[in-house]
Amino acid sequence: MSEEVKIIERKEIPRNTVMLFGFPDVGLVGVIAASHLISDLDLTEVAYMDSRLLPPLIVLHEGLPHSPIRIFGNHDVLLAVSETAISADTIYPVMHALIDWGRSKNVKMMISMSGIPVQDRQDIEKLKVFAAASSPETLKVVRDEGLEVLKEGYMVGPQAVMMQYCANTRVPAITLLAQCFFKYPDPEAAAALLKELKKIARIKVDVSKLLEKGEEIRLRARDVMKRTQQEMSKMKKTQEYDIPMYVS
Amino acid sequence: MSTRRRRSIFEIINEYFENLEEWTERFREGLIEKPSWDHRACTMEPLRDIMVAPTEVIVTVDLPYAEENRIRVKPVGRDTIEIFAKMKRKIRFDDFGMTHYKGEFQTLHCRTRIPIPIDIDKMEVRFKKGILEIRLPRKHGHEIPE
Numbered sequence: 001m002s003e004e005v006k007i008i009e010r011k012e013i014p015r016n017t018v019m020l021f022g023f024p025d026v027g028l029v030g031v032i033a034a035s036h037l038i039s040d041l042d043l044t045e046v047a048y049m050d051s052r053l054l055p056p057l058i059v060l061h062e063g064l065p066h067s068p069i070r071i072f073g074n075h076d077v078l079l080a081v082s083e084t085a086i087s088a089d090t091i092y093p094v095m096h097a098l099i100d101w102g103r104s105k106n107v108k109m110m111i112s113m114s115g116i117p118v119q120d121r122q123d124i125e126k127l128k129v130f131a132a133a134s135s136p137e138t139l140k141v142v143r144d145e146g147l148e149v150l151k152e153g154y155m156v157g158p159q160a161v162m163m164q165y166c167a168n169t170r171v172p173a174i175t176l177l178a179q180c181f182f183k184y185p186d187p188e189a190a191a192a193l194l195k196e197l198k199k200i201a202r203i204k205v206d207v208s209k210l211l212e213k214g215e216e217i218r219l220r221a222r223d224v225m226k227r228t229q230q231e232m233s234k235m236k237k238t239q240e241y242d243i244p245m246y247v248s
Numbered sequence: 249m250s251t252r253r254r255r256s257i258f259e260i261i262n263e264y265f266e267n268l269e270e271w272t273e274r275f276r277e278g279l280i281e282k283p284s285w286d287h288r289a290c291t292m293e294p295l296r297d298i299m300v301a302p303t304e305v306i307v308t309v310d311l312p313y314a315e316e317n318r319i320r321v322k323p324v325g326r327d328t329i330e331i332f333a334k335m336k337r338k339i340r341f342d343d344f345g346m347t348h349y350k351g352e353f354q355t356l357h358c359r360t361r362i363p364i365p366i367d368i369d370k371m372e373v374r375f376k377k378g379i380l381e382i383r384l385p386r387k388h389g390h391e392i393p394e
Contacts, residue, residue: 121379122376122377122379122381123376181310181379182297183295183297184295184297184308184310184379185295185310214312215312215313215378216312216343218310218312218378219292219312219313219339220344222284222292222293222294222295222310223284225295226284226295
C-alpha cells in the first residue's frame with residue numbers, strides 16, 4: 001500500500017467478498033446507491049482512509065469525527081464510499097490504495113457504481129444500466145447476466161482508474177453505469193443501478209425506500225453535487241460525451 | 249452594403265459599465281463561496297444548468313419538493329431570470345441532523361444570467377420529474393444578407 005495513503009481497520013475484515021465503490025460522480029449515482037446499501041443492508045464501518053492527500057476535512061456523525069472515505073461491510077460485501085468529491089490529482093493514489101487493500105483481503109470482484117449522463121433525462125421513463133468489465137472473462141459474466149455492455153466510449157473518473165488498475169493486476173472488476181442527470185442528484189438512477197447490481201453481486205436490496213425518499217435526497221445532496229461538479233469540470237468529465245477514434 | 253453607425257462616447261462608456269457589471273456578476277456567482285441557503289430570506293438555492301443550443305438556450309433547475317402550480321419564473325431585464333418555487337413542506341436544519349444552525353425554508357430561489365442574447369419574452373416553461381425547464385429562443389444579432 002502507498003505510504004501516502006493508509007487504510008486503518010476498525011474491525012476484522014471478511015475475506016472473499018465482493019467490494020463495491022460509490023464515489024461522487026455524475027448524478028451522485030454511486031454515493032446515493034452506497035448510502036442506500038449501508039442502511040438497507042445494515043452495513044457497519046470496518047475501515048477508513050487516512051491520507052494527507054485528502055482535503056483537510058472530517059465528517060461529523062453524532063458528534064464524532066470520521067474520515068470522508070470509509071469502508072463499510074458485512075460478511076458478504078465490502079463497500080468503499082466517499083462523502084466528499086475527490087480531486088483529479090488524488091484519484092490515482094486513493095483508488096490504488098483501496099484496490100491494493102481489497103486484494104489483500106482476497107476480494108473476489110470489484111464493482112464500481114456510477115452513472116452515464118444523458119440529455120433530456122427527465123423524459124426517460126425506464127433508465128438503462130450499462131456495464132463494462134476489466135477482462136474478457138468478466139465481460140462474459142456481465143453478458144450472461146443479461147446486462148447491456150458499454151462497447152465504445154470514454155470513461156473518466158474513479159471508475160476509470162479502478163478498471164485500469166484491476167485490469168493490470170488481474171482482479172475481476174465491473175463498472176455499472178446508470179443513465180442519469182449530469183449535474184443533478186439522481187436517486188432514480190441509483191435505484192435502477194441497484195436492481196442490476198443484484199444480478200452481479202447477489203445482494204438482496206429493496207429500492208422502494210430509496211425511491212420514496214427521492215426528493216429528500218435531491219435536496220440534501222445539492223452541496224455535494226455542486227462540489228462534485230467543480231471536480232468533474234477539472235477532470236474533463238464531459239469527455240465521456242466524445243466519440244472515440246478507432247485504434248485497433 | 250450596410251454602413252456602420254459610429255457610436256457615441258456615452259454608448260461606449262455605457263457598454264464598458266455593462267461589461268464590468270457582467271464580469272462582477274460572473275465573479276460573484278463563480279468564485280465567491282457562499283452557503284446554498286439564506287436563513288434570513290428563508291430560501292434554499294437549487295442546482296441549475298444552462299445549455300446553449302444553436303437556436304435556443306435551455307435552462308434547467310432541479311426543484312425537489314416544489315409544487316408545480318407555485319413555481320414563478322420572472323424575467324429581470326433582458327438577460328436574467330429569477331425563479332421562485334414554493335416547497336410542499338417546510339425544511340429545517342434539524343431535518344438534516346444539523347442542530348448548530350437554526351432556520352426553516354419553504355422556498356427555492358435562484359437568479360440566473362443568460363450568457364448570450366435571448367428573446368426573454370418568448371420563453372417557454374415546463375416542469376417534469378421535479379426539473380424546471382426554461383427554453384429561451386436565441387437572438388441572432390448579425391445575419392448575412394442573401
